[in-house]
Every structure is written in C-alpha cells, then in structure tokens.
Amino acid sequence: MTLDKSAIRNAATVIVLRNRFEDPHVLMGQRGSTAAFMPNKFVFPGGAVDPDDAVIPLASPVPEVCRARLAEDADSSLIHAMSAAAIRELWEETGLVLGRPGDWTGDVPGDWKTFAATGHVPAAHPLQFVFRAITPPGRPRRFDARFFLVDADEVASDLDDFSAACDELSHLQWIALPKVREFDLPFITEVVLAEVAARAHDREPPKSVPFFRNNEEESLFLRLGGVGPMTGRKHG
Template sequence: MNAPTSFFKGEKEDDSHPYFRPKDAATLILIDRSGPKPKVLVGRRHDKVVFMPGKYVFPGGRVDKSDNRIPVAAPIPAELEASLMRGSPKIAPSRARALAVAAIREACEETGLCLGRKSDAARSAKLDGAWKPFAEEGLLPDPSSLFLIARAITPPGRVRRFDTRFFSAEASAITHRVPNVIHADAELVELVWVEIGSEPLAAAHNMTKAVLHQLDKRLATGPLRHDAPIPFFHWYGGAMQMDTLAPDA
C-alpha cells in the first residue's frame, strides 16, 4: 500500500454520520488537446447543493438502474472492461458497462455535452429522461472512446458515499451539445476548460486535484492506454491511501 498522497494531509476521519455503503458512481473528464497544453472541462457546482457546494468538479453521479439496459452505438472495449474489473469487490461485465454508460449520461445531463453516434435504432429505443437529447438527434451513447483514469471511494462517516470510477474522453468525441443546460439555477452554474494546476482548480476538492494529478502524469507519457495502472483512492488506517490496480489485479 502506498503512502497517503499529499493532497489529503491533515484530513481526519469523520464520525458524524452512521456507516453508509458506497454507491457506484461514474465521472467523465473531457480533454481538449487543440492547444499547446491539454485542458480539462470542469463545472462549478451551485452554492446550495448538499455535495461539494461551490466546488469545481467533473460532471458525474451515481449509476442508475437503466444504465445497463440502454442500447449503445458500440460496446465498451474489452480492454476497458478489463480495467473496470480490476481490484475488489469484483464486478460483472454488465456492471462495467453500466459504469461507462453512466459517465456519458451524467456528462450530457449536467453539461449538455453528449458522446454518441448516429444510429437507426436510436429513435425506436425509447430513450427518455436524461437520454431524450440522444433520441432527438438520432444518437445512441458511445462508450468506445472512454478510458479509465482512477477509482475513489468516499471515506466512512460522510453523509453521502460513492465508489466512483473516473473516465476520460477526448473533446473530439462530443457529437451533440444541448443548449441552456448551464445557468444560475442549475446543478452546475459554470463550465470552464482549464489547464491542470491552473487557478480555477486551486480551491477544488482534494480528490479532484488528486485525480487530476494522476491524469497529468498519464498524459505526459503519451496517448492514454487501457493497460496502465489505475490509481485507487480509499480510506484505510485512519488516512486516505492510494493503491494501484495493475492489469493482473
């Protein structure tokens, strides 16, 4: 087990709430490489939301029951499925698929940026709710361009706990933009493309900064690969620890 990352120094265990089992969640980090340095998309959360008010975050949220049943334009790559199934507790391939699809759904719902592909099956797929923009454009969600960047479990004692998988995708994978999703009364009130380590991220949640640090290291080595070790942040021994989930884990 690796030593605690410096982002979490001084963080203490919280016993103000009873134990809650973490719920599966997914987050999508969109990367823009059109300039001299890569930029990532973050959104500023509304000041009145319960979870991380006012913080800059990646779009994301918990997995819905429907995420495994939604038809997709292409299956998740076998290498991505294998990455998601590293570590424990072990998950089924259907859960791996649901996590990837949830990341796409949450990104479209919170930012209006949708990763999909034209399909004749889209209009007959009965996509509704958060998936309605896909149906209207004749799209099905396309998880084939996603990479797994990190996994993190919220420490015990928090009012909400998530077992979150952080995915990334290139901005070029965005195929549709839903207007008027970002506004003063929305969950995310602002979207910004920023370089990793830039000023808007100085006050980001420690986990956001820790994941971005790992992403920055991955980007520095060249194109993203599915066989790279996956950082796994979790609370152990009274402190946040970072393990790595290797391909044979």
C-alpha cells in the first residue's frame, strides 16, 4: 500500500523530564540531514501511530483527565493506540523502557518484539497529555501530534543507556531546560518547551491542553478542556 504523503497522520511525541524539581533536563536528539521531515533539527522522540499499536496490551492506561482531553475533537478509539505509539517510539528512538515487569501472551507484533524481550509490558499511566499540534499545510509530511510529558523517574531502564536506540535520532542527550533554545529547534518544539517549563514542577496532568490547529482555511490556537472563546470544540 502506498502512503499518501499529503494525509495527516496521527502521531505521538514524548517529552521525558529529568530532575524536574532540582535541575530540569529534557531528552532530545537530532534528526538526520536527509530526513524528509525537519532535517537537522533537535526534537523529542516520537513518530506516527502504527496499526499494531491499537492491539498492544497495556499494563495501565493514561490518566483519566488525559483520556478526556485526548477524546476532544478526536476519535476516542485512538487513545489506546496513541498511548502505545508514544511508548514504542520512546523505546525505538532512545532505548528507554516505559513499562512494568511482565510477560506477553500470544504473538508479539514485529515492531514490539525487542520491547517485549526486555521483560516489560508497556505502561501508559506515566503519560501526561500536555500539547497537541497539527502540522501546517504545505509541509512534506503532516502530523496530528499529541505531546506527552513523562517524569524520568517512571522509566524502567537506565536513563543514560541509549544502546538499544535505532539510528533515527543522533546526539541523544539530556539538555538543561534553560539551555535548550541554544539548539536548532522546530518552531512548534519551542512552543511546547514553554509549556513544559511552566509545568516542570507540577506532577499532576493538566486539566486543559493547548491545541495548535492548522488547516487549509485557518490556524487557531485553542485549549482542549478550556473555558471561554479559546476552548477547543468539535467542528462540523
């Protein structure tokens, strides 16, 4: 099947925050110079949802308030797949495990075999939904990306061991929040980082989530779960 490059694909991005109360750092890596989407930019780990993500067993779901925000202006059946995609992308691109010790039953889909081999089942309860953005028209790839904040204390593996990572991101490193803007960042990453900085000392998931929605007619900055004129709502 040929991928429609103009289609907007659902995607999950993971922002891992380390030492959030003493000296907050975020995990980022650099995309390759030949990448079709955001070449050379420093980004958070993440990527498109795969079909198998919808059937992956989860040891725990995302927090209820996050489920409510994820369901706004979206198909609620995507919540499970989006959660699994975030965990898979974090594993593939950094080698970090977000899960609980446990054994898998039945056949394990190809993209999940190496994760299952670590002896963990993916756990989504540490995922805090903090931002949503749709790539503007005219870009070589377009994504409807949900950004999830994760406290590094929830990671089940060595935070400094990236040996299991694929080669999609290079120069993986923990970057101090005040230093991040010294790197070559996409615009939307800078916007998300401002939200992360504001939430660095708050362990609870947000009750409202910024939504940067771009379509062919207009660009809107909304809030999912907000109140007043900036509230994100379904549009027919």
